[in-house]
Amino acid sequence: MSEFSVGDRVVVTSDESTVMGQRGVISELDDFGVKLILDGGEYWWTDIFFLTLESEYEVLSAPPLSVETEVAKRPDVVNHPSHYTSHPSGIECKDIVGHYPFFVGSAIKYLWRAGLKTEDAVTDLRKAIQNIEFEIERLENS
Structure with missing residues (x-):
């Protein structure tokens, strides 16, 4: 049915509501939506399309290592050779x-x-x- 399972930790990433950006655990999952228990303890019903697995969210929201890390590693040959x-x-x-x-x-x-x-x-x-x-x-x- 979906990439999500009951017990998965997720982040609300696209819901235009007050819970956008909040994290929680999937407590129920069916063809009509997902019931979350948000980290604050409240329950929230939403659509699976508004969720991202927490592990994927961490990767997607991390700064791009290929740019920032490489720039930081490069010696400053102009100002500090x-x-x-x-x-x-x-x-x-x-x-x-x-x-x-x-x-x-x-x-x-x-x-x-x-x-x-x-x-x-x-x-x-x-x-x-x-x-x-x-x-x-x-x-x-x-």
Whole structure:
């Protein structure tokens, strides 16, 4: 007759009444409708088309894992790239370099990420040296 049986836990999902969204147990089932005992203890007659099994309702009303969970797992490569957030202290590079003059901050940035952004740590170390030299030149000329 239907996918429902006496004793099934259900959610009223489509009934345009005051019990919409309420949960209960099927106490009677026949060709004309379903008698529910709602969780609050009251009885309610309705049509089977207005019900969803509670187990299916939980699945249908859960947020889509394929979207929200995957987005949450993705690293934020723009605002918080891993090569600047992986320091054991938990401090992010930008929180430090913002307190220094540009070239000094850039040198710190290259030292911080050496070998993390790419496997070529030597290039990052050379860029750090270059920025230190830029800062020395700036200071000598001011």
